Amino acid sequence: MTDPHRLTPQEARRIAVRAQLFDAARPVDLLDTVRRLTVIQYEPTAAVAPSADLVLWSRLGRLYRPEQLERALDEHVVVELRSMIRAAHDVALYRAEMAAWPGADAHGWEQRRGDWLRSNDACRRDILERLRHGGPMLSRDLPDTCVNPWQSSGWNDTRNVPMMLELMECAGEVAVAGRLGRERQWDLAARVYPDDPAVPEADAVRERDARRLRSLGIARARGQETPVEPVGVGEAGEAAVIEGVRGVWRVDPAQLDRGFEGRVAILSPFDRLIFDRKRMVDLFGFDYQLGIYKPAAQRRFGFYALPILDGDRLVGKIDATTDLPSSLLRINRIHEDEPFSPALRDGVRAELEGLAEMLRVQLELG
Template sequence: MHELTRDQARRIAVRAQLLDADRPGDVVEVAEQLGYLKIDPTAVIAPCEHTTLFSRIGWSYEAGQLKKAVEDDRLLFEFDGTFRPTSLLPLMLPEMRQWPRHEKSRAWMDANASFAREVVARLRAEGPLRAEQIPDTAAVERESADGWYGPNQVPRMLEALSRQGVVAVTRREGRMRVWDLAERVFPQDLPAYPDEEAARMLRERRLQAHGIAKENSPWTRVGDAGEPARVEGSKWKWRVDPEALAHADDEVDGRVAFLNPYDGMIADRPRIKEVFGFEYVLEQFKPKAQRLYGYFAHPILMGDRFVGLLDATVDKKQEVLRVDAIHELLPFEPEEYEMVRAELDELAEWLGLPIAEGR
């Protein structure tokens, strides 16, 4: 049982997410360590997949690097709203072959077995297609509980078949996904692992990405990976990546990072609150009058502490990065304020836009 201070736990978490001063060199290195890059079109500043990479790599990151890694080099692949390293695919395939597990999904797939075969046959005959180019011949419609899906069942079937490893996204045209047979998208010389071994290795990769996580957390799902740990002041049962322990006592350089609200670093909100004492609430879906920090405020990480939130927007009409507020959770020291402003300048340079203060 490892006994960790909160400082050590924070350092482990920050380094695991590549948010210390030792910046990674490229897109694939980031994806390999983080395990996934969330895809989200909410481009208040820039889409999540791009701000996630900028916050790690810095100004030298260009969007074309991600596209090349996914579509040309095939070192990353798109799955379930994320880009993931292809090295994870062999570990995911056993679970994908068992999908769906829930009764409603199984019943819908069974009722639409003919529809599924028609979708696969059309892709096989015609090659890559967008969902809109495939006829909807579903026998049974599945309603959208959250309003995310329209009545057309083709996108849902394509996503279902992708979860089974039958079809895959081969590229994007703008924000539109282009689908093909998985056998023509994924490498065919992947190693094969027994189901239990693949599941164990996948848990280890998740823990590697987070450094430290609550045992049996539904957010992080590391299970019994790594080694047990206690964190001072916490009653939780923790698992820690043994390789991360080597640098637990090393100070984290105080660089600043603006994190997209869908960044994997803050996806496990309970963990962030427990270790960092930072309770983040995304106000995107709140009425404007109830927002304290802004529609899509980006948490500001300085070293191993969350110190504020950035409320900024790319104003496409005026062609500026409009900074409405830098919310300080505790008053910044002059040096800290300068560090935040320097990172803001770098963000603006990366976007190729001047900064405008306020509305």
């Protein structure tokens, strides 16, 4: 067995930052950026801007405008699959899993969801027929003909049709064709996804792990269970250990022994660089809390704090809000984990000016 690669914390951070396209050489193409990141989470909270726009802007910079992503989604160059934006041709890596959903070995929650879908098969067939003749359609435009209501702790009660559509999406029968505001428009999957042949499931899982590792640079083989997109990468890449950090990691060998030139960047709270909070702490030692799930009195850094990246370190947070009626990007406070140098302050100011330009508003510093 080959000995694991031995990395310093700085080397590990630089691998992660470079893999996520945060080094000085910015990408220039939206589709290539989505492919290299693998997934971009759709998150409807837009206290500053929709998360997907923040993710793409933080990489592409002044080249990016939100209508570019809107156009790519409208043309199905990229697609939304289970609230994750992906390159359309990557759907081939999920087709076999969709065809078998919920799977012969499904158990617990997933099995109950499959049983519920089958118990309402007449509603499922009615939705397919209506979409065939009238799609794309919003969930509220589709009648609820379920004979077995969806039951939950309360959040999804009375939401039979939205739940039905989400499960039909898991089965590859319907797809998000676009959005009207925040509401998803649904259509037959065959009209949205490319007609690529399915990759056999075992091969697809290995390829997805490999792509995830390429996008993260360094990650654990297994991680905390998360909905939709795992944070672990299985046996992809090669083993590595990080000085001062417990356990064995998996590293993309293509990221080893490469130079690094960093830059200042402002991140979405849902950016994949920090989405896995345990990995964030292990690699960056970053103290962060997202405030949208907290009562106002318990928010440490604001409602929607934007992390600040400086080279290979996460160094602060920005409490900001966008006031569209007043055409202002308001910076309520900048939290400095350590006192910022004049050069870093200038870099943060330049990024905030670029963000305001992308949003087509004026910057207001508090």
